Amino acid sequence: MADIALTRALDPEAAIAGRRYFRSRTIIYGLLTIFAIVYLLPLVVVILNSFRQLPEIAQNGLIAWPRSFSFKAWVDAWSTYCVGGTCAGMQGNFFNSLKLAIPATIISTAIGAINGYILSKWKFRGSEILFGCMMLGVFMPGQVALMPWAYILGTLHLTNSTYGLILIHCVQGISFTTLFCRNFYVNIPDDLIKAARIDGAGFWRIFRKIILPLSPPILIVTVIWQFTGIWNEFLYAVIFTSGREQPITAALVALSTNGTNVRVYDVMSAAVLIGALPPLLVYLLGGKYFVRGLTQGAIK
Amino acid sequence: MQSVLEPSAAAAGPSWRERLAQAVPFLVLAPSLAATLIYVFVFTGWTLYISLSNSSLLPTYKFIGLKPYADLWANTRWNIAYHNLFIFSAFYVVGAMAVGLLLAIVIDQRVRGEAIWRTIFLYPLAVSFVVTGTVWSWLYTPDTGIQLFVRSLGWSNFTFALTTDRNLALYAIVITGIWQSSGFAMALFLAGLRSVDQDIIKAAQIDGAGVFRIYARVILPTIAPIFLAVMVVLLQFAIKTFDLAIALTNGGPGIATTFPAIYVYDLMFQRGQIAQGAAAAIMILAALAVVLVPYSLWLVWRKRREGKNG
Structure with missing residues (x-):
């Protein structure tokens, strides 16, 4: 595609086609990006929150840029958190x-x-x-x-x-x-x-x-x-x-x-x-x- | 292998050793075959029988006819569950197919990094409904999730509280279901789009048809069977909906998002009304049959027709 466009650089029709091509590419990648954000959001939110500290989550909500960092939640979830009387995590x-x-x-x-x-x-x-x-x-x-x-x-x-x-x-x-x-x-x-x-x-x-x-x-x-x-x-x-x-x-x-x-x-x-x-x-x-x-x- | 099950007619037939060797495949198959046939037929018959009995806390085998079914259909909660199933199925199937088709068509435009895009759109399918439902329930919670986030951006009147509203909670499940399953529709549609004969598309292009026209008139009609396949599979998911609703809304608020599968679980294992629970399970089976039997018949018919036409 690219070299054909080059040889016809002076052709006005090709210029219009090129512009149209550029516009359709923008729409395509724009759509893909929007959908990708929606698809990845829950995963990213969970990953980030697993490293944030609870007071900060309580204050700023789940969807916020992390301002604290700790592995404590992972340790708790894996080995010490209590569910139904037993405290051995997951x-x-x-x-x-x-x-x-x-x-x-x-x-x-x-x-x-x-x-x-x-x-x-x-x-x-x-x-x-x-x-x-x-x-x-x-x-x-x-x-x-x-x-x-x-x-x-x-x-x-x-x-x-x-x-x-x-x-x-x-x-x-x-x-x-x-x-x-x-x-x-x-x-x-x-x-x-x-x-x-x-x-x-x-x-x-x-x-x-x-x-x-x-x-x-x-x-x-x-x-x-x-x-x-x-x-x-x-x-x-x-x-x-x-x-x-x-x-x-x-x-x-x-x-x-x-x-x-x-x-x-x-x-x-x-x-x-x-x-x-x-x-x-x-x-x-x-x-x-x-x-x-x-x-x-x-x-x- | 024709004669495994019949005694050999010839007097000087094969020795017992040869006969044993011939029977090996069937003998090897037999145990798992029996297990599967029991699972399919005996289990179904068993549950069907329980659904016609007066079982309550424990299964009993006293036949009382269709009364559990009458009770079931007189129950408000079951009717809500059934009604929910219809609404959910409609929105979920159409939504997941529409999003999946859009993504498939966009990806089919020779985009860069196709594998990465596909990986992103398909990953929800690898994750359990429990995980998806749990995480989305947090996002739907007004004071921690999406609503709080949009408000923190400055739009202070924004409300997004689907799961706390008994009229809207079902649509929270629809959205999450679409999020989870549209990648599946995309994968199948994309495979379909790639299988369309390129010569037909080229011919249409030479005739001066635009992109939209080519998709609407040439490409999509040729992959119509895939639409049907995707629809049938998604309908199956919808009818079996259980984990997602439990993790997302737990059937609530109140009983607003009850589904037939939740109802079965509740009646059999929480309330000790086993006969009615079994009747509800049979209704789920019936719903699946309504979807799958015509589809399988159509598949067989199409295969025969193709066979006839060579």
Whole structure:
């Protein structure tokens, strides 16, 4: 574009076009900037307030340039702040979420990969229908499963424990992970599998030697999807756990409705960031795969 | 793999070892398949049955017919929740799609630093509704948030107190919902815009069509299926709205921002009216079905038609 504009510098029509181009660029970048400010404002506000001191926040409000600086809110939020009688900050809840999200992600992704492999490369009579039925799980609203889960967790003595939530997220995750992996494996040529079978390779050998080496892209998508989803989940967390067993999302709500007196915005800001950081990091590190998961999860 | 489930007809059929090898895929699939099918069908049936029983504090299995549903629809709070769901869905879906489309079109104009802009608009999606709702509730609080900020700039009469006004609190949730989800709409629209055949656009340009005309007449109609997909997904989010409303307004002020999902939670686990809570859960499922069944049928129909036309 630039060198064309140069050669026609004296052409009046080009000058008008250039001016119009400049104006449209201004509008475009202006719009993007305004929206970017709106999108970033809450994040910036929380980050800044987590380093401000409470008296200053109380005086100047949340949206103000910081005039004080301290790490105290972070220390409090992590290890000493009291919620509902226990004064250990959010660290316990943070680790609960890790202990929940990591195993549930690994298990559900592994199952999804194997299921996807079977449903794309080892089809049997009725497998397409079974796959369709499994996909209904993607759309199930959590509310419909609440009473059954309450009964099952009660019977297995898994209420108020991370293991109960792991079980729930594994079962509910299978539909998603199977869908993702199956749709990816379908595009691997069947000839590859046939050739391997003629060479005498069996079910597991083909999975290990052919499917798994081709899988990293879809496994990353699935892991990111499952991890952020499970980390951010709230309904089951708040219903089936309480107090020290709560994952971070439920604990955050308990913290912010805890307020008998003045809201401790500095500590709560730090607590919110502690809860938001893992999925944000995953998003920033694996952005491309995150978006791919979104678009696949949405359209298919 | 055709014959896993049938005994082999041939007398000199495969040995048990071969047969076992053939059955492996199904045997491996079976446990997780069973778990998922139980989750989908048994759980739904179970909740449906509870919704027709006289369960109160604990689930019981005495069948009493549709009475819980009658009670549900006679309940003011449920009707408010249901009404809220309609208003919220309409504004939220249209708003998120409009903002998402605008952002997608703007980003599609070969802007510099596209990856950075996209990262900014999409990050809210990585964060939980709880986090979003909590932070926005602070921003909406008049004496600490946006209102105070604008007043401190000198506009001393400025009022922005959505969450304390029972007529406006719902729109606070709408705005936050749009903030959270428009990046998602943007990502899908952008993918759609990029998939449009460049030759068609060039042909329209040669015919002298302006940018707006090209978008309105050529590009947007070709990505119509994406509009539908985005709409269906956003409607699903709206119907399942729970965390965001809890963290943002906790259903208040009063019961002004109750949603069906909050109602289910409240009746089942706070008030011990399990049958009516289950009935409300079934209504949520029905609402999802109203959105998803026609959509899936349309998808199947379109696939068949494409298949026929080659």
